[in-house]
Amino acid sequence: MSFLVEALVSFLLLFGAVFAVVGSIGLVRLPDFFTRLHGPTKATTLGIGAIVVALLLHSTASAGAVSLKELAISLFLFITAPVSAHVLAKAALKARR
């Protein structure tokens, strides 16, 4: 694996990790249920997204063939994250009324 790919993979891993941490900090700091809901959606979209792209680059570069598994992971995340956020918010609204 070339140095350039390694540097890019490292950058993406760190970038994703920073956003996962910021999402968790949001979960702890924000005051109520609805504002807290915004933390996890962010961690999933950009945090996991960047880590998955890093994984994709790494496995493609080391195996020499394009690896599609990682794209499937991100597809599942991007479909399930808004649905779970929506259902949680809806349930919280019903409970508050």
Added chain:
Amino acid sequence: MSRWLPQPVLTFVIAGLWLVVVSSFTLNSLVMAGLVGIAIPLLVRGFWTDRPHLRRPLRALGLLGRVLVDILIANLQVARRVLGPLSRLRPAFVTIPLDVSSPYVATILGSIVSLTPGTVSVEIEMEARTMLVHALDAPDPQALVATVKTRYEAPLKEIFGC
């Protein structure tokens, strides 16, 4: 055809995803992919709504790119708000009137709103044609309504024609 394969496209997508996830191309995995691809659409048949015809597939790709860029930008903005002083946040429930008439398109719009950080769709009422959104920081709710309608709803209407 329609009885055992209510969603032929979905069947192929699920079977293809199965093969990608198990990463093997043997007879075993092909049979399993076929079974999963047939079983899942049958199990979720009751929840499915009519999918309107995709009229402008290229515009759909453009919208996908726009949403990905917006996710990146909104992430940075929300990160700054989460780490900054919380007393400056103005969280709000905002009701967005919907122009789209199809529940399928409204679901896509709701998913886009939830995926872009800072906003989560809470409730979609197709009878009243409204979507309730919770925003982490919305000092100007009307600006948020205008952004969602022009940036995401208008292209979706164009793509699906309803």
